[in-house]
Amino acid sequence: AQTVTQSQPEMSVQEAETVTLSCTYDTSESDYYLFWYKQPPSRQMILVIRQEAYKQQNATENRFSVNFQKAAKSFSLKISDSQLGDAAMYFCALLEGETSGSRLTFGEGTQLTVNP
Amino acid sequence: DTGVSQNPRHKITKRGQNVTFRCDPISEHNRLYWYRQTLGQGPEFLTYFQNEAQLEKSRLLSDRFSAERPKGSFSTLEIQRTEQGDSAMYLCASSPWGQGGRIQYFGAGTRLSVL
Numbered sequence: 001a002q003t004v005t006q007s008q009p010e011m012s013v014q015e016a017e018t019v020t021l022s023c024t025y026d027t028s029e030s031d032y033y034l035f036w037y038k039q040p041p042s043r044q045m046i047l048v049i050r051q052e053a054y055k056q057q058n059a060t061e062n063r064f065s066v067n068f069q070k071a072a073k074s075f076s077l078k079i080s081d082s083q084l085g086d087a088a089m090y091f092c093a094l095l096e097g098e099t100s101g102s103r104l105t106f107g108e109g110t111q112l113t114v115n116p
Numbered sequence: 117d118t119g120v121s122q123n124p125r126h127k128i129t130k131r132g133q134n135v136t137f138r139c140d141p142i143s144e145h146n147r148l149y150w151y152r153q154t155l156g157q158g159p160e161f162l163t164y165f166q167n168e169a170q171l172e173k174s175r176l177l178s179d180r181f182s183a184e185r186p187k188g189s190f191s192t193l194e195i196q197r198t199e200q201g202d203s204a205m206y207l208c209a210s211s212p213w214g215q216g217g218r219i220q221y222f223g224a225g226t227r228l229s230v231l
C-alpha cells in the first residue's frame with residue numbers, strides 16, 4: 001500500500017528566509033505523481049506544485065521548488081523568500097498511476113509559521 | 117466563481133440523525149472525489165466517480181455512507197444514523213482526468229459536528 005510520511009509536524013521561518021519541508025513516500029508503482037498542497041486556516045486546499053515521477057527535472061513554480069529524489073523516495077518542498085501569506089498547513093500527496101486507482105494519499109501535514 | 121462548491125459549509129447535527137452534503141465540481145470535470153479530514157490530519161480518500169459511475173470506495177465508507185452523482189454533474193454524500201466519530205471535514209475535489217496532469221481541485225469542505 002502507498003504511504004506518505006511528513007516527519008515535521010511544525011516548522012517556522014522568518015519572513016524573506018528560505019525553508020524546506022520534508023516528505024518521504026512509498027509506492028510499488030513506477031508511474032505516479034507527487035504534489036504539495038497548501039491549506040490555510042479555514043480555507044480550501046490549494047495546489048502548490050506538482051511533479052511527475054518520470055521527469056528527472058525538479059519542478060519549480062515561482063518561489064516554490066522541489067527536490068525529487070526518486071531512488072530515495074523523497075520529495076521535499078523549498079519555499080524561498082518566505083511571505084506572511086505562506087503560513088499554512090502543507091500536505092505532501094501521492095497519486096499512483098491509473099492501474100492503482102486515482103486516490104490521493106496524503107501525509108500528516110506540516111504546519112508552517114512565518115514570523116515577521 | 118468557477119471552483120468546486122460545497123454546501124453547506126457547516127453542519128451541526130445530533131447523533132442518530134441523517135445528513136446530506138452536496139458538491140458541485142468544476143464544470144466539465146469528469147472525475148469527482150470525496151475525502152474526509154479529521155483535525156490535525158491529512159485528508160483520507162472515501163470514494164470517487166468518473167461521470168456518474170462510482171468506481172472505487174474506501175473501507176472507511178461504511179454502510180451508513182452513500183454517495184451519488186446521478187447525472188455526472190453534482191454529487192451528494194449522505195451519512196445515515198450519524199455517530200460522534202463522523203465529526204470531521206468532508207472535502208470534495210474534481211479533476212479533468214486525462215488532462216491537466218492528474219490535478220485534483222478541492223472545495224472548501226463541509227465541517228460536520230455530531231453532538
